[in-house]
């Protein structure tokens with residue numbers, strides 16, 4: 001294990017909840033219901049791709065101009081929810097896990113679809129722990145395309161087989177697999193079926209538990 005690449009939303013911080021609330025608010029404004037189950041398909045997906053899915057759910061036709069406005073409104077509300085975040089919002093066990101990894105000389109990267117990733121890392125004080133940050137401003141193709149993780153590994157100078165990705169989204173797990181990396185799912189094993197291992201969160205997760213995974217070759 002030479003490098004860890006972390007997704008942001010739903011892995012390091014619970015902004016996945018804020019994304020859901022912001023999309024749900026837009027859906028309500030447009031006159032339809034948007035549930036948490038439907039939201040699952042948006043995790044790890046870029047803002048504009050997410051909007052297309054939301055509009056399709058409501059059977060809404062919109063012009064490009066309207067779509068840009070909806071995306072802007074959703075983002076403004078999302079950022080309002082995020083503006084209250086502090087270091088206390090880093091998910092349980094995350095900081096300890098990243099510190100342990102850094103002590104062992106493992107390089108740390110961020111692989112997020114979010115254009116707001118830098119802002120959020122600053123709010124919660126995580127930026128200094130990262131050797132590289134790959135966010136939605138640096139990638140052309142969103143997850144499940146492997147680009148975000150390929151750029152991360154290249155930045156860190158490691159081969160895909162030496163990188164472990166931590167993901168909470170089906171699209172992100174697929175992206176990591178397509179990049180030829182090992183994937184640890186954070187969340188529900190029934191949803192993250194393609195991950196090599198799944199843990200509910202980072203609480204109590206130690207590097208020792210991942211050594212076995214690193215030794216596996218597939």
Ligand code: G16
Pocket residue numbers: 007008009010016019042043044045046047050075111112113114115116117136169172
């Ligand atoms: C995140 C979320 C997605 C969101 C995307 C774009 O990705 O999971 O729900 O649509 O970023 O975010 P933004 O609108 O802030 O650019 P990740 O990869 O960090 O899970």
Ligand code: MG
Pocket residue numbers: 007008009010011016043044167168169172
């Ligand atoms: Mg995520």
